[in-house]
Amino acid sequence: MRLGFIGTGVITEAIVTGLLRAEAEFGEICLSARNREVSTRLAQASDRVRVCEDNQQIVDESDLLFLAIRPQDAEAVLSSLRFRPQQHVCSLIATIPAEMLESWAGTDLRIFRAIPLPSVAALGGVTALFPSDPLGASLFGQLGTAVDARTIAEFDAFAISSALMGTYFGILESAAGWMSRCGIENEDAKSYLDAVFLGLARTSSDLGASSYAELRQEHSTPGGLNEQMFDVFASSGGTEALSKALDTVARRVHTARTQEG
Numbered sequence: 001m002r003l004g005f006i007g008t009g010v011i012t013e014a015i016v017t018g019l020l021r022a023e024a025e026f027g028e029i030c031l032s033a034r035n036r037e038v039s040t041r042l043a044q045a046s047d048r049v050r051v052c053e054d055n056q057q058i059v060d061e062s063d064l065l066f067l068a069i070r071p072q073d074a075e076a077v078l079s080s081l082r083f084r085p086q087q088h089v090c091s092l093i094a095t096i097p098a099e100m101l102e103s104w105a106g107t108d109l110r111i112f113r114a115i116p117l118p119s120v121a122a123l124g125g126v127t128a129l130f131p132s133d134p135l136g137a138s139l140f141g142q143l144g145t146a147v148d149a150r151t152i153a154e155f156d157a158f159a160i161s162s163a164l165m166g167t168y169f170g171i172l173e174s175a176a177g178w179m180s181r182c183g184i185e186n187e188d189a190k191s192y193l194d195a196v197f198l199g200l201a202r203t204s205s206d207l208g209a210s211s212y213a214e215l216r217q218e219h220s221t222p223g224g225l226n227e228q229m230f231d232v233f234a235s236s237g238g239t240e241a242l243s244k245a246l247d248t249v250a251r252r253v254h255t256a257r258t259q260e261g
C-alpha cells in the first residue's frame with residue numbers, strides 16, 4: 001500500500017515519524033517536495049519514504065492520499081490536480097468541508113477528515129475521524145488512539161476543543177514567566193511544570209475519575225491553595241474567557257461548514 005502526502009509540513013512530519021516509529025504496515029510513502037527541508041529529512045529517515053517532485057504523480061500513485069496543505073492553499077492546489085473518481089483521500093485540512101474539497105477536485109472522492117495532533121509522532125496522539133474509515137482508524141490507531149465522530153457536529157467539536165493546544169501552552173508560558181520573576185531559571189520552571197502537568201494527565205486517565213469537576217475537588221483541599229487559585233481564576237473571568245474562546249472558534253468552524261459545504 002502506497003501512502004501519499006500533498007503538503008509536507010509540521011503535521012505530515014509528525015504522522016510519517018509516527019508511522020516509521022510504529023513500524024506500521026505500508027509499502028511506501030510519497031511526499032510532496034514542499035517543504036524541502038522537511039521532505040528531505042523524512043526521506044533520509046527511511047528508504048521506504050521518497051520525495052516526489054510532481055504532486056500529480058503522488059495523486060496518481062497513492063492508494064491513500066493525505067491532504068496536508070494549509071486551508072488558504074487548498075483550492076489552488078486541488079484544482080490544479082486530476083483525481084480518480086472515488087479516490088481514497090484523508091483530508092487533514094482544518095475547517096474545509098469534504099464537499100468543498102470534492103468540488104475543487106472536480107470529482108466525487110472517498111474522503112474522510114482527520115484531526116491528528118503533533119503527539120502522533122511519539123505514538124501518543126488522539127485522532128478524530130469523520131466519517132469512519134477502517135484504514136484511517138488502523139493507521140491513526142497505531143499512532144495512539146483513533147476516535148470516530150458519529151456526526152459532523154461531533155467532529156467539529158473535537159476540532160474546536162483540540163484548538164486548545166496553544167492555550168494550554170500559553171497558560172504554562174504565563175506560569176513559567178511568573179516563576180522566573182520569583183527567581184527560578186526558565187529551564188527549571190519548565191521542567192517543574194512539565195512534571196506537574198504530566199502527572200495530572202496521568203492521574204486523570206489512570207484513576208478513572210468520572211469528571212473533571214470530581215478531579216478538581218479531589219485536588220482542592222477545602223480552604224487550601226488550589227481551591228483559592230481556581231476561585232480567583234474563575235471569579236476574575238478565567239472560565240468565562242475560555243467559554244468565549246471556544247464559542248468564537250466554534251462560530252468560525254460552523255460558518256466555514258455552512259457557507260462552504
Ligand SMILES: NC(=O)c1ccc[n+]([C@@H]2O[C@H](COP(=O)([O-])OP(=O)(O)OC[C@H]3O[C@@H](n4cnc5c(N)ncnc54)[C@H](OP(=O)(O)O)[C@@H]3O)[C@@H](O)[C@H]2O)c1
Nearest residue numbers: 007008009010011032034035068069070071092093094116
Ligand atoms: N499542525 C497541526 O497540529 C495540525 C493538526 C491537524 C491538522 N492540521 C492541518 O494540516 C494542514 C497542514 O498543517 P501544518 O501545520 O502541517 O502546516 P505547514 O507546516 O504550513 O505545512 C503545509 C505545507 O504545505 C506545503 N505546500 C504549500 N503549497 C504546496 C503545494 N502546492 N504543493 C505541495 N505542498 C505545498 C507548504 O510548503 P512551504 O513550507 O514550502 O510553503 C508546507 O510545508 C493544515 O490544513 C492544518 O489545518 C494541522
